[in-house]
Amino acid sequence: MSEALRRVMLVDDDEDIRRVAQLALEMVGGFEVRLCACGAEALAALAPFRPQLAVLDFMMPEMDGPALLGRLRGEPLGTDLPVVFLTARAQADEVERLRALGALGVIAKPFDPMAIAAELKALWEARPARGA
Amino acid sequence: MPGSEEPPLRRRVSFPVAIQLILGLGLALLAGVAWLAHRNIGTLAQSTAAESEAVSGLARLEAALAAVRASQAALRRYAISERAEDRAAFAEAARRAAAVLDTLAAGVPPGEGRLRLSQLERTLRERLARMDRAAAARPPAAPPDAALEGESGRQELNLRAYLAASLQQSRAQARSTAGNSTFLIFWGTALAAALLAWAMVVIRRYHAGQEAAERATRASEVRLRQITDSVPALIGEADREGRLVFHNRAFEQWFGGSGGALPGMSPKGRPEGESSGAQRQRSPINLRELFGADAWRIASPHVQSVLEGRAAGFKFSWTPEGERAKDLSAQLAPRRDEWGAPAGYYVLVTDVSSLTEAQRLKAEFVSTVSHELRTPLTSIRGSLGLLAGGVTGPLPDAARELVSIAMNNCERLVRLVNDILDSERMSSGKLVLKVEALDLAALAARALRENEGFARSHGVSVTLDAPGPAPVRADPDRLLQVVTNLVSNACKFSPQGGVVEVGVEGGEERVKLTVGDRGPGIPVAFRQRIFGRFAQAESADTRRSGGTGLGLSICRGIIERLGGRIGFEERPGGGTTFWFELPSDRARGAGDAG
Incomplete structure (x- = not known):
């Protein structure tokens, strides 16, 4: 809890969104950001980058957000990794479903680039303490 | 169809009554004629008896008179001869005359005839008695009895006249009776025959009418069968246990397989020699x-x-053997017996698979397009947001203005995409509401806070009048969407420097939220369709509003889904008040309202 949010991994298949999000998180939020274009890349980057938080796009080809979340939970470094979903489907029941899967939060697309870093920080601060 | 069925129905009721009346009348007439004939024949017999009696009376009168005259002649001869044998001859004649007189009135019924006969009998006996006395005198003398003879002659004439008159009378009566009888029997029989003939005509027409009605019924049955068979849906009639009393051909096509026979109709269960139509x-x-x-x-x-007598409709899915599942829509209508009690039901089952498939494709299309639009919008909005936020360094004034225009229109596009998706969810019934207890007054305050910036950008201030809590059960996000929509609409249409007044009333039964503005009001032509989809008033201000035309239709959908009502009214002093009402949650207590 005392630890500040620094390293954020962002997984999205759309290159432009990756770039915009990177600028928003780095320049507005001051985070260290690792961009991944797909789930496999994210799993591979887990050990070298050791993210504190992962932001996953909901809809991706091959491995979508929920599937990637399942794979992350199987990795030693991903078991307790807080995950926030970015989704274009922000209907109440879908948000519920993602929270039930273990998501820390859900941010709707299109997001506000000036506010997203603060939102992630707020979610990070409010994350439940993990039994370690 | 009802027009062609009514006349045979009316005839069917009235013809038997007419026939019975006519036949009854004919029979009564025949009975009357028979009774009259019987009575007249009796009268005729009586007349004949009276006639023969008069004739025999006359004969006896002649015989009596002849016997008295013979006695007188014998007395005269004895008076002249004074011989014993003549005396004996007279005595013999007198005895015979007395015997004839004994039978004169015998057998005659009491009445005028008998009275006159007895009078004459007495006179004649008196004459015989005088003759006897004259014969006994010495010497015997023939009685110069003119007075008594005159009396007896008068009585005899009277009696003759009477007998002749009664004879004539009975003959006339017999004639008239016979004439009457002939008239009555002839015309009575003729009338009865006419009535029976009429009855036969009526019966024949009745049968013809019935045959026509039966033909019409058969034709209408065939027509009904053809109609129901040509409909590409299941049409049937079931009894209370769900057994089919009637079904159209579609049942055989759906359930019969290649043979066309329904599962319940195995050959051994089929009655011998029955046509397939009757079997169906x-x-x-x-x-x-x-x-x-x-x-x-x-x-x-x-x-x-x-x-229980209420029509019902429902959808279900059914998978025929070896085929894809079908989406079916069923309508059930009650069938009542003649006393009005439900005796079964009519079934109409339609295959709506293609319809639901089309609806599903449309929903999927709208959803996909909306999501696909969001991806580029995310990049555009993000880039513009970072530019406007000065992340890349300060922008020249003109550039900042252009970026701001681009951002506003990007927001508008995002709202449009969201509204289209909401609207589609609403119309396909897929809008998910997370209903919980909340305070409408608190929610209104939150909506005002969130719209403060928007109101300020329009040069409008918003006030809230909420004297107390207003507990309702609703989806907070969706209800906030409604309030935000009404408030932002009011701001958009308010004049510069205007005030938008929001009010919340928490009643016992209902809670009500009002949003009043001092805008130009709603054009009369637009009022009817203001809550419709893509409804926007055509005015010079349309550009200023920047709406999608879906907002109010979504508001109405949400409020109605929450069991409430939404509307608007003209505001005294100009402007419009939009309002919605929801059922109050006060029964559960205001304590747990958040």
Whole structure:
């Protein structure tokens, strides 16, 4: 809890969104950001980058957000990794479903680039303490 | 169809009555004629008896007179001869005359005739007595009895006249009776014959009418059968147990397989020598067996309701053997017996698979397009947001203005995409509401806070009048969407420097939220469709509003889904008040309202 949010991994298949999000998180939020274009890349980057938080796009080809979340939970470094979903489907029941899967939060697309870093920080601060 | 069926129906009721009346009249007439004939024949017999009596009376009168005259002649001869043998001859004649007089009135019924006969008898006996006395005198003398003879002659004439008159009278009566009888029997019989002939004509027409009605019924049955058979839907009539009393050809096409026979109609169950048409009318198939237990589980509450007399409609899915599942829409209508009690139901089952498939494709299309639009919008909005936020360094004034225009329109596009998706969810019934207890007053305050910036950008201030809590059960996000929509609409249409007044009233039964503005009001032509989809008033201000035309239709959908009502009214002093009402949650207590 005392630890500040620094390293954020962002997984999205759309290159432009990756770039915009990177600028928003780095320049507005001051985070260290690792961009991944797909789930496999994210799993591979887990050990070298050791993210504190992962932001996953909901809809991706091959491995979508929920599937990637399942794979992350199987990795030693991903078991307790807080995950926030970015989704274009922000209907109440879908948000519920993602929270039930273990998501820390859900941010709707299109997001506000000036506010997203603060939102992630707020979610990070409010994350439940993990039994370690 | 009703016009052609009514006349035979009326004839069917009235013809037997007419026939019975006519036949009854004819029979009564015949009986009357027979009774009259019987009575007249009796009268004729009486007349004949009277006639023969008069004739025999006359004969006896002649015989008596002749006997008295013979006695007188014998007395005269004895008076002249004074011989014993002449005396004996007189005595013999007198005795015979007395014997004849004894029979004169015998057998004559009491009455005028008998009276006159007895008078004459007495006179004649008196004459015989005087003759006897004259014969006994010495010497015997023939009686110069002129007075008594005159009396007896008068009486004799009277009697003759009477007998002749009664003879004539009885003959005249017999003639008239015979004449009357002939008249009555002839005309009575003729009238009865005419009535019977008429009855035969009426019966013949009645039969013809009945045959025509039967033909019409058969034709209408055939027509009905052809109509129901040509409809590409299941049409049937079931009894209380769900057994099909009637079904159209579609049942055989759906359930019969290649042979066309329904599962319930095995050959051994088919009665011998029965035509297929009749078989179709009395097939013992049960709807439950046709559709299977799964479908019946969905149907049975509706069947229950239709058996209680209420029409029902429902959708279910059914998978024919070796085919894809079908989406079916069923309508049940109660069938009542002649006393009005539900005796079964009519079934109409339509295959709506293509319709639901089209609806599903449309929803999927709208959803996909909306999501696909969001991806580029995310990049555009993000880039513009970072630019406007000065992340890349300060922008020249003109550039900042252009970026701001681009951002506003990007926001508008995002709203449009969201509204289209909401609207589609609303119309396909897929809008998910997370209903919880909340305070409308608190929610209104939050909506005002969130719209402060928007109101300020329009040069409008917003006030809230909420004297107390207003507990409702609603989806907070969706209700906030409604309030935000109404408030931002009011801001958009308010004049510069105007005030938008929001009010919340928490009643016992309902809670009400009002949003009043001092805008130009709603054009009369637009009022009818203001809550419709893509409804926007055509005015010079349309550009200023920047709306999608879906907002109010979504508001209405949400409020109605929450069990409330939404509307608007003209505001005294100009402007419009939009309002919605929701059922109050006060019964559960205001304490747990958040």
